[in-house]
Structure formats: C-alpha cells, structure tokens
Amino acid sequence: MMNKITKGKRITAVILVATFVINCSGIKVKAEETHNENIDPIIVVSLGDSYSSGEGITPFYGQEENRTSNPDWLAHRSRFSWSSQLIVEGIEGTLSEHRDKNWFFVAASGAVTDNLTNSFEKEYDRDGKKGTYFLDPQLNVFDNFEENTVDYVTMTFGGNDVGFVDIITTAVTDTLFSVPYINPRKLSANLAATWEQFYADGGIKDDIKSAYELISKKAGSNAHILVAGYPQLLEKNG
Amino acid sequence: MNKKWQIALIWLIGIGIVAMIIFVGMKSSIKRKMVSEQIAEAGVEDIDVDEYYNEKSTILDNYSVQDSPSIQTESEAREDITQRGFEQNPITYDYDIEGKYLGNQAIDDSTSTHPIYQTYYTSSAGELWTIISINGTIIANPVSYNMESEVGVQTILSESESIIGYDSETNTFYNTIPNKSELIVKVVEKIDAALLDPLNKEMIPEL
DSSP states (O other): OHHHHHHHHHHHHHHHHHHHHHHHGGGHHHHHHHOOTTTSOOOEEEOOSHHHHTTTOSOBTTTTSOTTTOHHHHTTOBTTOTGGGOBOTTSSSBGGGGBTTTEEEOOOTTOOGGGGTSOEEEEEEETTEEEEEEEOOGGGGGGGSOTTOOOEEEEOOSHHHHTHHHHHHHHHHHHHHSOGGGOTTHHHHHHHHHHHHHHSTTSHHHHHHHHHHHHHHHHOTTOEEEEOOOOOOSOTTO | OOHHHHHHHHHHHHHHHHHHHHHHHHHHHHHHHHHHHHHHHTTOOOOOHHHHHHHHEEEEEEEEGGGOTTOOBHHHHHHHHHHTTOOSSOOEEEEOTTOOEEEEEEOOSOSOBOSEEEEEEEOTTSOEEEEEEETTEEEEEEHHHHHHOSSSSEEEEESSSOEEEEETTTTEEEEEEEOTTTEEEEEOSOOSHHHHTTOOTTTGGGO
C-alpha cells in the first residue's frame, strides 16, 4: 500500500536527485578539495514547505513517538522527502543516513516565508488531546553552526505564500461546481487577483526575494543554495 | 532667498512631482502588463463578455449591477436561500458590489451587497447541487449529473427561461436566453430542497 502511495512522489524525488547531481557536478572538485570530514564536515540544511518536508509520503520522522509534542511529526518531515534522498559528494549514502550529523532537516508542511523568522503555529488534535505547538523559526537552525560552515541549503518556498491550496481548490470547484455561462471571467479574475498580490509592492514576490536574501545571509558565503521548482499542478487545458 | 531662486525652486519641485507621477504610472502599467502576461501564460483567455453573450445567447437586456433594484444584501440572500431549505452549507460570495474579485468569502449577515451568492446542497438522492443566487434569481446546478452526463452541455434548473450572466470587468448583468448548444435550462416553478431532494440522474433530464 505504502509503495503504491509513494511511487509517484519517488519519481519526483528521483528527478530532483538527478537534477541535483547534475547541478553539483561543477562544484564536485571544490567539495573534494576543501573538505576534510574530520575537521570540516559537510553540512546540508533542508528548509522549506510541504514539497520539501515530503508531505504525504509516510513514514514521517517522529511518528512513532509522542505526536503532540514531536516537531518532526507535526511538520510532517518524511523519511523519503526529496532532500533526504540526495547524494552529496563527500558524504556516503543518502542524506537520510546522516540526519543531525551532516543533514539538518527543518522543512515543515504548510510553512510560509514568514516561518523562516517566526514560529510556525501547529494545531494538533490527536488521541483526545488538542493544543498548539510552536515550531521553531526555520532560520534558527543556522545558530547551530559556526559562521560560513554550511555547504548546501535545499528548499522550496513560496507555494503557501501564493496560496496554492486555494488555487487548486478554486480550479477544481470552478470546473466542477460552477456554471461558467453565468460568470465567464471568473477564472481569469481569480488568476489576476493572485498575480496582482504576487507583484504588489511588499507582496509575495518581495516576500520571497527577502526570504532568499535572509537565507543567503544566515547560511554564509560558502553555502550553495539549491531551490527546487514546484511541479506543474494542472495542465493548461484542464 | 531672492525671487528668482524661489521660482526656480518651485519649478524644480513641480518637475519632481510630475516625474514621480510618470514613474508611478509607468510602474503600475508595467505591473498590469506582467499580470496580463502571466494570465495569458496560464492559458486562460481574457474573455470579452459582451461578445461572449452575443455569440452564445439572445441578450434581452444588460444593466449595471449597482443600478439593479433586485440586488440582495447578505442577510436578504441568507433569508431567501435558507427559506428554500438550503441550510447545510455556508453561503459564500466572490465579488464586492463594485465587481472587485475577493476570493471565496462567507457571508456574515451584513447589509453589504454582492452580485452573486453561492451554496451547496446534497440531496438524499445522492446528487450534489450548487445553488447560485444572482441578482435575486436562483439557479441550481446538478454537479454529479453534469459530471457523468454525456450530453456535452451543462444542464441547470431555473425558475425562468432567462438566465442572468455577470461580467465582473464592467460590473454588468446580462439578462439572456442561452442557446441550447451552450446551456440546457430546465424551467421549474420553484427551486427548493423539496424539489431537489428526490431528483436523481434519471429524473433530471426529464424535467
């Protein structure tokens, strides 16, 4: 059952891994020349939202522990997230084999760029217990390292800022539930509103740009920042 | 400061203000262009609604939303919709009275008015219906029936042959008789839960 559910996601992960390896081929020499694992371990930090956390791909880290207080479970950080499957020059095996040694995984399902610097409020309702847990701001992870020791940062960010859940919901409900005849411009109005928010002064585009700048500053000058793209959610013609 | 310098300063400030206005105008125009390009890139056609209804219907009349005497407040829309037995789900709207798209918002019984309201109804026959109130007239869209139908044209229930269409760009209502090739309208006396509840997929085309 699990294999069936994760198959599609794994394909995505493989594509991303392939892209990563290709992208890294140019810096492979540098990694070998400058890294001595004993004195300067390779450090990879994985930030981001649900595409980075691996939402929907079980098992999640921490799912066998107390789910109401385990940040990995609450953030839905998957053991098969694409970043966990990366192979980085200088580290043996996939990153998942080196969690909290070489690989620091703080992506969280549902995160927006604001959660880089502010806590992410996660509500839980599990086994009769309801409450709120505050996931640490994602940039706090860099406080664990000395300056300029981070080698790679992986991430996806911006999807939740744009509101892709709402976009998908609207696309589906508009297609199935609406009567296009009575409001033929509704879809274009929705898209226009989204893009206007994106390009507005202080809007989503500015938020994402600021987020990249913040990450770059916190990660330090040695870090290579890898931003994965989102898959195309819908075909243009439905 | 002598008069000559004062005049020069006033000119300078004037030129600065004009330059600022031109700059803001250009920036706004560039943004509008970028938004249009992104919408075009998404493959969504920016429809000329007047042309659309001219092609797909007989237009009986068109008028500004804000001039319509039939436009309902949120509380009037709630009363009308719930009195018909459609109480299961929230009533929502997407536009303000000036035609600005706001995204899906739940009504809160205020005196605010909106061109279109919408809710859903699930009947005991298993049909999912979208209930739409536009300028005070009600139509019902059988979602599951239309999904499975092989007719290729959407079917709706209405209390009159004429169907009101909406153009948010010009904030205009179009009173139309749709061409049968575009929309199949089943005219019924009153759209309410009592009518919709027993209707199944075999009964809808027979109305």
